[in-house]
Amino acid sequence: MTAILPSTAATVNTGFLHFDCVGKTFPTPRGPYVAIEDVNLSVQQGEFICVIGHSGCGKSTLLNLVSGFSQPTSGGVYLDGQPIQEPGPDRMVVFQNYSLLPWKSARDNIALAVKAARPHLSTSEQRQVVDHHLELVGLTEAQHKRPDQLSGGMKQRVAIARALSIRPEVLILDEPFGALDAITKEELQEELLNIWEEARPTVLMITHDIDEALFLADRVVMMTNGPAATIGEVLEIPFDRPREREAVVEDPRYAQLRTEALDFLYRRFAHDDD
Numbered sequence: 001m002t003a004i005l006p007s008t009a010a011t012v013n014t015g016f017l018h019f020d021c022v023g024k025t026f027p028t029p030r031g032p033y034v035a036i037e038d039v040n041l042s043v044q045q046g047e048f049i050c051v052i053g054h055s056g057c058g059k060s061t062l063l064n065l066v067s068g069f070s071q072p073t074s075g076g077v078y079l080d081g082q083p084i085q086e087p088g089p090d091r092m093v094v095f096q097n098y099s100l101l102p103w104k105s106a107r108d109n110i111a112l113a114v115k116a117a118r119p120h121l122s123t124s125e126q127r128q129v130v131d132h133h134l135e136l137v138g139l140t141e142a143q144h145k146r147p148d149q150l151s152g153g154m155k156q157r158v159a160i161a162r163a164l165s166i167r168p169e170v171l172i173l174d175e176p177f178g179a180l181d182a183i184t185k186e187e188l189q190e191e192l193l194n195i196w197e198e199a200r201p202t203v204l205m206i207t208h209d210i211d212e213a214l215f216l217a218d219r220v221v222m223m224t225n226g227p228a229a230t231i232g233e234v235l236e237i238p239f240d241r242p243r244e245r246e247a248v249v250e251d252p253r254y255a256q257l258r259t260e261a262l263d264f265l266y267r268r269f270a271h272d273d274d
């Protein structure tokens with residue numbers, strides 16, 4: 001006997017965040033431009049994914065589909081089985097350029113987000129959330145400064161604290177440390193891992209830095225070049241957590257994974273512009 005099942009046409013149950021044959025084509029004056037094509041990936045809840053690939057390969061295009069700022073032209077992107085159709089507080093984006101409100105203090109930038117996204121919390125609970133997140137990123141002392149009174153690293157700390165204070169299910173990071181000096185960058189990578197361990201959002205992060213990806217991610221997704229870019233290879237990163245940078249870098253598997261990534265990017269999918 002054949003059982004009659006409810007229709008599942010609108011839902012997909014593979015992975016928490018699921019890319020199913022995703023394509024995105026942009027109309028241009030010279031005709032349609034196929035940016036990405038046939039992207040398939042299943043991300044588990046709480047997983048940390050880094051996406052690397054050459055400039056213009058479609059990394060931001062992919063992230064915009066997850067944030068809901070744009071829609072795929074073929075296939076679908078699903079969160080918890082539901083197609084992503086618009087932006088929402090369950091998915092927060094942190095950009096390279098901080099995007100803080102310039103006239104508000106660090107504290108108020110975070111407080112406003114908490115107020116808007118978690119209105120069910122009492123005023124004192126909201127205050128506690130803000131205090132906690134300022135502390136997590138080491139900005140308790142500097143909380144009353146405005147963005148123009150903060151360093152680049154401090155601004156990015158505020159942006160990360162603001163995103164996480166909303167308790168998003170998915171944290172989307174678009175090259176968040178790209179503009180920072182090497183030391184600040186390493187500090188923030190470590191802070192990000194500490195915060196991620198606490199809240200465990202699913203993370204999707206674009207980076208151009210192979211070492212950053214190997215230190216942070218559970219899996220590194222490497223994209224081929226466009227047009228019609230797709231996922232070329234996925235590296236599983238085996239290092240135990242919590243991670244210590246020295247232990248990771250000294251692990252013999254680190255050099256091997258690094259060589260694989262370099263080989264992918266600079267030999268198999270070399271790009272003239274890089």
Ligand SMILES: Nc1ncnc2c1ncn2[C@@H]1O[C@H](COP(=O)(O)OP(=O)(O)OP(=O)(O)O)[C@@H](O)[C@H]1O
Nearest residue numbers: 026028033035054055056057058059060061062226
């Ligand atoms: N709105 C648009 N209209 C036309 N083409 C677009 C549009 N947005 C992106 N593209 C093209 O799609 C391709 C992918 O762009 P995308 O910004 O996703 O790349 P990226 O990998 O994030 O690049 P980068 O590392 O330089 O930020 C590029 O060739 C880009 O020119």
